Amino acid sequence: MSPKRAEQSPSGPGAVWLRERRQGTRTPALSIERITAAAVRILDEDGQSGLSMRKLADALGVHATSLYWHVANRDDLLDLALDAVFGEVEAPRKDPGLWQADIAAYMTGLREALLRHPWAGALASARPLMGPHALDHAESVQAALVRAGFSGTALTAAAAAISNYVIGSVAAEASWGRHDQSTARRALTDHVQSAALRYPTLAAHPPTPYSDWQTHFEHGMRFLIAGLTASAGTSG
Amino acid sequence: MSPKRAEQSPSGPGAVWLRERRQGTRTPALSIERITAAAVRILDEDGQSGLSMRKLADALGVHATSLYWHVANRDDLLDLALDAVFGEVEAPRKDPGLWQADIAAYMTGLREALLRHPWAGALASARPLMGPHALDHAESVQAALVRAGFSGTALTAAAAAISNYVIGSVAAEASWGRHDQSTARRALTDHVQSAALRYPTLAAHPPTPYSDWQTHFEHGMRFLIAGLTASAGTSG
């Protein structure tokens, strides 16, 4: 890795999508779309650390350095791939219903899309979300919240809470799922049981099977939406 | 003579803390504590990608491969450093008060500790939390929730929601904070404004300054706790 590279900093004046797209007359072998699609495929198969410029270039029948014409660096690649996942979420209908239902539908839809790509949760936690699809999400969520009566700081806070909860949950679920369940987790629960003095509550109330992530997610989602409902309209 | 200690190499099944600690008679130059402390220091200074085995070894006055006696790989290092950050959170008092207040205090305390180390949020999202300090947290949170009347699935879900919300928020805040505010973010808001047709709500309700993360966090926290309060005791 090159020395002194600022951590995760886009090299241009902004994110990938805000930079002018390089295109000319010649029909190119590469395009941002093809690159993004291939990156997603590799990420799905080999995970975040399995995506290298050379491997990606190979998959595209091209040499590694050619990618740098379309993309500033590896981080750009990750941004593009992540926003592509956001693009998988079905757009909320323009004909909106009860705002609580819309929010809930959005949250479960986003969760499912992110879970389809196990690398996406950690990435969404680690990088700011400013791709076009992510902005579409923000737009529709805020629209629903405005309908609910939110405004000002409470509006921003509510939108952030929704997004953060979903992404945090998915990241946690994916990170646990990446680990071997039969060994690591068993070792952990055994440890908790044998240290019941230190963890009395954990030992007395063993967590319901972690495999039931969806139930937990929906539970927490209901907690959050209930809280939002209680303070809708009373904001400033 | 080939050493037959291959079976007790630190790359056993499970997380670092569950593996037997290698220690002998000789007073070692290295220890997990020293390694962890140095790792945290480097992470604080140079971020996650700035922590390399060689740099860490240098900081400890030792050669890179020596680290592998105490630690299986780089991921172990990150796990240790992350749990050290969790250890910075002041333990909730044993003499508990209103459970809502205890939960709120825990959440803000955890947030502050994680924010002190900008790399921690992304890491906590990406890796399962099973270090001793993380377990201490889980224990005290669940204890408060049990007092509140939660049990079974709702208990697990509530604990997960709390943790996921805090970690998700901190990760988002840290990821935005890592980026240059005066260029990238301005480019983004300009983009939203110029595309007001596509983002009518975002353009009409521009987010309150992102710099006010704490207010947003506390807002969302109140949403969540309100929701928890509403369904406390009504669980199965």
Added chain:
DNA sequence: TCCATTCTCCTACACTGTTTGATTAGTCCT
């Protein structure tokens, strides 16, 4: 003393992201 064990060091490998400059291939202007 000898041995066994714990720990540190040395060498080496395959691989990484990225920079610099050369080389192609197509379009536009004359």
Added chain:
DNA sequence: AGGACTAATCAAACAGTGTAGGAGAATGGA
């Protein structure tokens, strides 16, 4: 038609990465 221009790809090289395998030194017990 022939240059000029430029977009796009390629080639070579650099500095650095995580980590495996084994050699060597330091210590304690027998």
